[in-house]
Amino acid sequence: GFRIGTAVAGGGHHLEQDYPDPFTSDRRYRRTLARQFDSVSPENQMKWEYIHPERDEYDFAMADRIVGFAGRHGQAVRGHTLLWHSQNPEWLEEGDFTDTELRSILRDHITTVVGRYRGRIQQWDVANEIFDSEGELRTEENIWLRELGPGVIADAFRWAHRADPHAELYLNDYGVESANAKSDAYYELSRELLADGVPLHGFSAQAHLSLDYPFPGGLEENLRRFDELGLGTAITEIDVRMTLPESGEPTEEQLDTQADYYRQALSACLDVEGCDSFTIWGFTDKYSWVPVFFEGQGAATVMTEDFTRKKSFFAVYDTL
Numbered sequence: 001g002f003r004i005g006t007a008v009a010g011g012g013h014h015l016e017q018d019y020p021d022p023f024t025s026d027r028r029y030r031r032t033l034a035r036q037f038d039s040v041s042p043e044n045q046m047k048w049e050y051i052h053p054e055r056d057e058y059d060f061a062m063a064d065r066i067v068g069f070a071g072r073h074g075q076a077v078r079g080h081t082l083l084w085h086s087q088n089p090e091w092l093e094e095g096d097f098t099d100t101e102l103r104s105i106l107r108d109h110i111t112t113v114v115g116r117y118r119g120r121i122q123q124w125d126v127a128n129e130i131f132d133s134e135g136e137l138r139t140e141e142n143i144w145l146r147e148l149g150p151g152v153i154a155d156a157f158r159w160a161h162r163a164d165p166h167a168e169l170y171l172n173d174y175g176v177e178s179a180n181a182k183s184d185a186y187y188e189l190s191r192e193l194l195a196d197g198v199p200l201h202g203f204s205a206q207a208h209l210s211l212d213y214p215f216p217g218g219l220e221e222n223l224r225r226f227d228e229l230g231l232g233t234a235i236t237e238i239d240v241r242m243t244l245p246e247s248g249e250p251t252e253e254q255l256d257t258q259a260d261y262y263r264q265a266l267s268a269c270l271d272v273e274g275c276d277s278f279t280i281w282g283f284t285d286k287y288s289w290v291p292v293f294f295e296g297q298g299a300a301t302v303m304t305e306d307f308t309r310k311k312s313f314f315a316v317y318d319t320l
């Protein structure tokens with residue numbers, strides 16, 4: 001039942017100017033996606049700004065295609081994401097709504113989107129990146145937390161559960177691979193939500209890693225403490241970026257170390273009973289978000305731009 005997943009590139013995102021949507025335009029991309037992975041996560045196509053561009057308008061076209069593709073290829077889908085501070089549409093962020101209106105906007109969105117894919121999405125990242133690195137809720141940046149208070153987190157899980165009782169509902173974040181202030185905050189929140197009977201089913205670490213930092217220590221132990229609360233766990237967005245030399249090409253040593261990071265992350269997950277999936281945030285460097293978001297960095301995925309399998313690919317393969 002263990003799944004190796006990938007983000008599906010596209011959807012009004014960082015590549016918009018340079019590429020047409022890879023899922024639509026690149027046959028090789030689609031073929032590799034179908035053959036090599038057991039699970040897919042829309043990289044952007046289910047985010048608010050994409051799927052809910054106007055208050056009274058949803059755009060399900062790409063999300064439908066991804067879910068359909070996954071169905072035809074026997075793949076699971078991880079839905080991403082319902083409550084987040086980023087990639088929200090302007091009508092929402094700039095709108096002038098009462099608290100009552102905002103609550104019903106969120107409830108309707110969750111009910112509509114989760115309900116549409118009922119039975120076809122295995123896990124939903126219900127709440128994404130709600131804590132900062134100090135372990136404080138992002139009450140300034142996150143419109144929902146700012147306007148509606150922390151209680152909205154439990155509500156979002158309840159609404160999602162009602163819309164699809166079989167979907168597993170997750171808390172998801174980066175920088176929570178080790179035990180630290182942020183992951184401690186998730187641990188406390190998880191305990192509270194579970195004690196209150198909120199339908200929370202999992203905690204996942206994105207794992208956007210970098211060779212500029214040591215491999216996050218204690219990943220396995222950290223996942224295990226959530227496992228012991230009875231939660232599922234997962235690695236949901238792994239990539240391992242690096243500062244590229246002048247040539248733009250990673251060195252052999254960098255590629256070796258990168259492979260080792262992938263291997264260590266996968267082993268940690270495999271060693272935790274309820275850690276059931278390992279999702280790479282894009283499988284080819286050709287479409288990776290990394291060079292656009294982290295200046296001078298790249299080569300973060302498991303295949304080169306021409307889809308050649310890197311040492312990291314084989315590290316994952318051999319660790320399974």
Ligand code: XIL
Nearest residue numbers: 013014015043044128174206237289
């Ligand atoms: C990134 C996408 O990869 C980009 O295409 C987009 O422009 C910005 O968002 N954490 C998350 C993901 O939860 O949704 C982010 O994806 C990467 C960090």
